[in-house]
Amino acid sequence: MTEDITGPHRYRNNRKMVPASEAAWGLSVKHGMLGLVVEAVDGQNRLRDVRTGHEFTNLSSCSYLGLNSHPTVVEAGRAALEQEQITGLSMGEFRIRLGIMEQLEQELSDHFGAHVLPSVSCGVLSAAILPLLASGHLTDGEPLVVVFDRFAHFSMNFLKPVLADETLVLTCPHNDMEYLEDICKRYPRGRVAYVGEGVYSTGGQADLEGIKALQDRYGMFVYLDDSHALSAVGARGEGYARTVFDTLDARTIVVASTAKAFGATGGIAMVGDRGVFDFLYRSGPLAWSQGLRTAAIGTALGALDVHRSPELGRRQQQLARNIELFDERLQGHGLRGAGSHIKFVTVGDNDRAVRLSTELYRRGYYCSAMFFPIVAQGQAGVRMMLRGDMPTELTERFAADLLDVLADLG
Numbered sequence: 001m002t003e004d005i006t007g008p009h010r011y012r013n014n015r016k017m018v019p020a021s022e023a024a025w026g027l028s029v030k031h032g033m034l035g036l037v038v039e040a041v042d043g044q045n046r047l048r049d050v051r052t053g054h055e056f057t058n059l060s061s062c063s064y065l066g067l068n069s070h071p072t073v074v075e076a077g078r079a080a081l082e083q084e085q086i087t088g089l090s091m092g093e094f095r096i097r098l099g100i101m102e103q104l105e106q107e108l109s110d111h112f113g114a115h116v117l118p119s120v121s122c123g124v125l126s127a128a129i130l131p132l133l134a135s136g137h138l139t140d141g142e143p144l145v146v147v148f149d150r151f152a153h154f155s156m157n158f159l160k161p162v163l164a165d166e167t168l169v170l171t172c173p174h175n176d177m178e179y180l181e182d183i184c185k186r187y188p189r190g191r192v193a194y195v196g197e198g199v200y201s202t203g204g205q206a207d208l209e210g211i212k213a214l215q216d217r218y219g220m221f222v223y224l225d226d227s228h229a230l231s232a233v234g235a236r237g238e239g240y241a242r243t244v245f246d247t248l249d250a251r252t253i254v255v256a257s258t259a260k261a262f263g264a265t266g267g268i269a270m271v272g273d274r275g276v277f278d279f280l281y282r283s284g285p286l287a288w289s290q291g292l293r294t295a296a297i298g299t300a301l302g303a304l305d306v307h308r309s310p311e312l313g314r315r316q317q318q319l320a321r322n323i324e325l326f327d328e329r330l331q332g333h334g335l336r337g338a339g340s341h342i343k344f345v346t347v348g349d350n351d352r353a354v355r356l357s358t359e360l361y362r363r364g365y366y367c368s369a370m371f372f373p374i375v376a377q378g379q380a381g382v383r384m385m386l387r388g389d390m391p392t393e394l395t396e397r398f399a400a401d402l403l404d405v406l407a408d409l410g
Contacts (some may be wrong), residue, residue, distance in 0.1 A: 011160035011169065017373045024371035024380070027354040033361065033369065043069040045390060047366070056361060057394065059384045060368045064232045064341050065315040066389025067263025073302040080298025088293040094282040100297050107304050112238055114248045114270040115277040118258070118300065120290055122227055122267035123155040125255045128284040129269065130156065133193055133223060134163040138276050139251070142191070143167035144221060147183055149196035149206070150174045153225055154374075156195055177210035181218075190219035190251075198226035198241035198254075199233075202375055202383060203337030203344040208244035215251065227257035227267070232319060232341055232388075237262070237307045248272030263306065264299040266292050319388035322395040326386060329399035333406060344370070345406070346381040352409060353380035359405045365398055 009015075028034045038047040043066060044058040067073055080100060081087070089096060101118075108116035119125050129138070136142045146163050147170045148156065163169050172179050172194075184192050194214075199205050206224065214220050222245065229240035241254045248254065250273040259265045271277045280286055292300070306312060319341055327338050336344040347353050350371050357369040360382070371380045384402075386395065 011164060012158065020372050020377070024350045024354075024369075027350055028357070028369055031354050031358045033354065033357055036366070040069070043389060044387065045394065056364045056366050057390075057398070059365050059386075059398070061385055061387065062228065062257075062260035063263065064228075064261035064319060064385065064387050065263065065312070066387055067231070067261065067303055067306055067315070069389075070263060070302075070306055070311075072306050073263045073299050076302025076305070077295040077299035080294050080301070084294045086294060088291065091289045091291075092282070092287045093291040094287055097291070098294065098297070100294070100301070101292065104292075104297050104300055104304075107301065108268060111236060111304060111307065112242075112268075112270055113246075114254075114272060115274055117269040117271065117277060117280055117286070118266055118292055118297075119269070119286055120266050120292060120296075121155075121259075122225060122255050122257050124285045124290075125267050125269045126156045126225070127159060128280060128286040129253060129255070130159050130195065130223065131162050131166060132280075132283060133221065133253075134166040134169075136167075138253075138279075139190065139221065144191055144193040145170065145183065145187055146193045146195060147172045147180060149194070151200050151202070151204075152196050153201055153227075156225060174204075175207045175210070177207055177214065180211075180220075181214055184214055184218035184220055190221070192218065193221035193223060195223045196225075197228070198224050198239060199229040199340060199342065201228055201342065202370060203340060203342050205240060205340065208241065212244050219251065221251045222253075224252075224254050225256065226254050227260055228342060229261075230256035230258070230268075231261035231263070231303075231307065231312070232316065235313070237312055237316075242270075250276065258300055258303070262300075263303040265296045266300065315388035317388075318390070318392075319386060321392060322386045322388070322390055325392065325395050326399050329396075329403065333403070341386045343384040343386065344375075344381055345384075345402075346375075346379050347409065348378060348380060350380045353382055356382050356405060356409055359408070360402065363401045363405070365401065 037050050041048050044061045048055045132138050134146050145168045151174045160169050224241045226239040226241040231237035233240045245252050254270045257267050353369040360367050367382045367384045370383050
C-alpha cells in the first residue's frame with residue numbers, strides 16, 4: 001500500500017493551480033505573446049522585436065513614470081560602479097556595507113520620513129518581515145493573528161504556510177472592513193495584523209481610511225505593500241499608503257518596490273520604529289549575502305535626485321492626464337481601476353483574453369493577458385499600465401484602438 005503524502009492544501013494547492021495556469025500560459029505561447037526579445041527604439045514607448053522587426057509600445061511596464069530610462073538615473077548607476085570599482089561586497093550588510101549604501105539609506109529615510117531599509121526586492125523584505133510579525137517579535141513577543149486581504153500579492157501570499165507555523169492565518173474578503181473588524185473584536189487589543197496592498201496589481205485600491213480606523217480602534221498592526229504607487233503618487237512620491245499612514249508608528253510597515261515607478265531596482269521597507277529597523281537588518285533573508293549591487297545603489301541615488309526635482313511633478317501630472325483621458329474614453333466598457341494608472345478589462349475566459357492581447361499587439365501595443373491564479377477563474381482579462389512618459393497623443397490612439405478591438409471581440 002502506497003502512503004498518501006498529499007498535503008492538506010490549507011494555504012496553497014500547486015496540484016490545482018499549476019495545471020490550470022499552465023494551460024492558460026500555453027495559449028499565450030501559441031499566439032506568440034510570451035518570450036519576446038526586443039531592443040529599445042524610444043524607451044518603453046517604442047520597442048522592436050529583434051526577430052520580426054515589429055515595433056510596439058510596452059503597456060505592461062511597471063515603470064509608471066519612465067524613470068528607468070532617465071539620464072540622471074542611468075548615469076548614477078555607471079558613476080557608482082566607476083567610483084567603487086566593485087560590483088558589491090557579497091556578504092551580509094549588517095556586518096559590513098559600502099559607504100554609498102549607508103548614504104542611500106540616509107537619503108531614502110530623509111526623503112520618505114521614516115527609517116528606510118533597502119533590499120534586493122519586496123519579496124525578500126516580506127519573507128524576512130512577515131514571519132517575525134506573525135511570531136510577535138516585532139511587537140511584544142506574543143503571536144499575532146495575521147489576516148491577509150484576498151487579493152494580496154503572491155509575494156506575500158506564498159508565505160502563509162510559513163506564518164501558519166507561528167500563528168493563526170486568515171484570509172479576508174477584499175477590502176471587507178466588517179469582516180476585519182469582526183476578527184479584531186474576537187481577540188485582545190493589538191493581537192491582529194493585517195496584510196494587504198495599497199494599490200493592487202490588477203486594479204483597485206485599499207480602503208486605507210477603513211484600515212486606519214481599525215488600527216486606531218483596536219491597535220491592529222498594518223503591513224502594506226505599496227509597490228504600484230510608490231513615486232507615482234504623492235508630492236514626494238511617497239505612494240498611496242502614506243497618504244493616510246503619513247507618520248509611521250511602531251505598528252505600521254510599508255514596503256514598496258523601487259524597480260517600478262521609482263526608476264531603479266530592488267525594494268524598500270519604511271519602518272517607524274528604529275529598534276525594529278535594526279532588528280530586521282540581521283533577520284532572515286535580509287542578513288544573507290545578497291544585498292543591492294553597487295550599480296543598483298547608484299541608480300537609486302540617481303532616482304532620488306529626480307524625486308527631489310520638478311521633474312517628478314511634471315511626470316506625475318502627465319500620468320494624471322493620461323489616466324483622466326483613458327477613463328473618459330473607456331467609460332461604460334467594464335474597465336477596472338478608475339482613477340488609477342493600472343487598468344484591467346475583464347473578458348471572461350482565457351481564450352478571449354489572449355485574443356484581445358494578441359490583437360492589441362498586432363496594432364502596436366503589448367498588454368498582458370491575465371489568468372487564474374492571478375485573477376479568479378472565469379475572470380480572465382487584459383491588464384494595461386499607463387505611464388507618465390507616454391505622450392497624450394499616444395494615450396488617445398491606444399484608447400481608440402482598444403475600443404475598436406473590444407467591439408470586434410464582441
